[in-house]
Amino acid sequence: MQHAVAELFSGDREALTTSAAAAAGQPVTLPEQVVLMGHSAGGDLVIGAGADMVTGGWGARLVGVILLDGYTADPRQFTQNVKTIPLATPVLLIGAPPSYYNQLGATSSALVAARPGTLTGLQLKGGTHVDGMQGGNPLTQFAEYLVAGFPKPQNTAAVGQLSADWINDMFGGDAVPGTPGQTVQIQTAHGTATGVHTARTADDTVTAGMSYWSLSPTSSPGL
Structure with missing residues (x-):
C-alpha cells in the first residue's frame, strides 16, 4: 500500500489529479509539494510512503510528514523509513501518553x-489515541471514544491548531x-492544552512529561 500511495505523487500524477478533480467536481491543478499526514497505523503508512518517494526519486515533492498518535507494528522498519527521509524534511508526531493503542509510544x-x-513532536498531557480522529459517523466515533477514551476538548482543538501551524511552516x-x-x-x-516536546535522556529512554517508554516495546495492535 505504501508503494501505491508513493506512486500517486510521481510523474505527472495523472491518477491523483483525476481523483482530486472528481472530488472537487471541477478540474484542479495540484500543487507541486505535499505534506503527508496519518493517524494511528496511517502514520506508519505515510512514513513508508514518504520513504518510497525519496528512494523513487521524487522525494523533493515531500516537504513534511505529520503523525497523529502513530502506531507501528515494526519499530525497526519504521525507524529505517524515517532515516530514509532527509533530515531537512520534518517528521513530527502529535501524540498521547503511551498506551495499548499507540504500542506504548x-x-x-x-x-x-x-x-x-532534533524536534520530533509533542505529547499532549491527558491526551487520548483519538484526539485527532474527528468526523465521520457520530455513532462510530462514540464507539471509538468508549474504547480509547473520551478526549478533552482542548486537546482535540490543539491537534487541529498544531497540525495547521506545522503544515504552514512546512510549506513555507x-x-x-x-x-x-x-x-x-x-x-x-x-x-x-499542555504539551511536552519529546526528548531522549542519557539512559536512552524517551521522555514527555511524566511518561516513559522503552525503545523496544512489546507488540500490540493499533486502533
Whole structure:
C-alpha cells in the first residue's frame, strides 16, 4: 500500500489529479509539494510512503510528514523509513501518553532514535489515541471514544491548531518551532492544552512529561 500511495505523487500524477478533480467536481491543478499526514497505523503508512518517494526519486515533492498518535507494528522498519527521509524534511508526531493503542509510544521512541537531538513532536498531557480522529459517523466515533477514551476538548482543538501551524511552516520552508523537552501551552477556544516536546535522556529512554517508554516495546495492535 505504501508503494501505491508513493506512486500517486510521481510523474505527472495523472491518477491523483483525476481523483482530486472528481472530488472537487471541477478540474484542479495540484500543487507541486505535499505534506503527508496519518493517524494511528496511517502514520506508519505515510512514513513508508514518504520513504518510497525519496528512494523513487521524487522525494523533493515531500516537504513534511505529520503523525497523529502513530502506531507501528515494526519499530525497526519504521525507524529505517524515517532515516530514509532527509533530515531537512520534518517528521513530527502529535501524540498521547503511551498506551495499548499507540504500542506504548513506539513511534515516538523510533522517531527520537532516528533523529536524536532534533524536534520530533509533542505529547499532549491527558491526551487520548483519538484526539485527532474527528468526523465521520457520530455513532462510530462514540464507539471509538468508549474504547480509547473520551478526549478533552482542548486537546482535540490543539491537534487541529498544531497540525495547521506545522503544515504552514512546512510549506513555507520555515523551521517548526520547539525544543526537545520543552513544555508548551496551546491556547484554544476550548481551553489551554499542555504539551511536552519529546526528548531522549542519557539512559536512552524517551521522555514527555511524566511518561516513559522503552525503545523496544512489546507488540500490540493499533486502533
